[in-house]
Amino acid sequence: IDPNTWLMNKIPEFVLRDSPDAVVIVDIFGNLAEFQTDLPLLVDAAHSYSLKGLGKRGKCEVISFSFTKLITGMQGGCLLTDDYNVYTKAWELIHLSAKMLEIEAYYILKQIDTYEEQVIIRNKLINMYRQQIKIPFVEQRIPVENNFSVYAIMFEDKKIRDKVAQKFSDNGVEVKIYYQPLVDNLPNTTNVFDRILSLPLYSKLVENDIEYICNLINSI
Structure with missing residues (x-):
């Protein structure tokens, strides 16, 4: 990839x-x-x-x-x-x-x-993540456009990603890591998988939820 x-x-x-x-x-x-x-x-x-x-x-x-x-x-x-x-x-x-x-x-x-309204809400939530996450991370580059069906970010290395995932698990936040490589010897695929984490994103998510999640991330 x-x-x-x-x-x-x-x-x-x-x-x-x-x-x-x-x-x-x-x-x-x-x-x-x-x-x-x-x-x-x-x-x-x-x-x-x-x-x-x-x-x-x-x-x-x-x-x-x-x-x-x-x-x-x-x-x-x-x-x-x-x-x-x-x-x-x-x-x-x-x-x-x-x-x-x-x-x-x-x-x-x-x-x-109500689809367009939901997209606006999701974009607002994503911007909250961007503003409140203080540790280094990378987003997916989007060549054309994106509906942000999933909002995933990459941390600097697997060690940090795993710490965040464990912090989520210990504090009642769902952990989603997409996608397990199907074969070996694909260095880019493995590198992305080792560092990626999908953040909670749904229309009923509120600002306090975002703040709670970002505080967990920033505590690493």
Whole structure:
């Protein structure tokens, strides 16, 4: 991955040697990925609801409506494609259980009505973190735009990250460290994973919560 954007930037040689049938890229934390390859491209756009350019990359893109996303139906998602074969195959499978009920779809539609308001709230919360965290940290670089589905930061080293994570755990703050590398010998991926920590971010979070969390971080 790119050590600044945390997005996949090339296919490892050991993967190409196995002649893959396709490539899957991921929009990490709602940071839109761009990737050039001659192989068929599939896009995991789980975090990327509302970002410009969706539906124009690869054979298909999939958005998630799981319970951790900005727009949620507890489960389910949607597929975006302009590939006719993918489109017709998806319609053939639509009768199967896809984990989204009609009531969940209705819930999603109601959330869309207030989506812009929720994004404004999230940005305000993130700015509070930026202002109150006093120890050194690095944010994800965003080449195009980001909906901040997740707000993750990187500390100077793994030792500090682990201390913050333990402090969170000891004081009732949820600890989330995304994502465990699937293979070895990827130095950028390992470096980011060793230093990253996702901070609590949801619309009901209040200023006192942010202050409490930042005080825990600053106490390291």
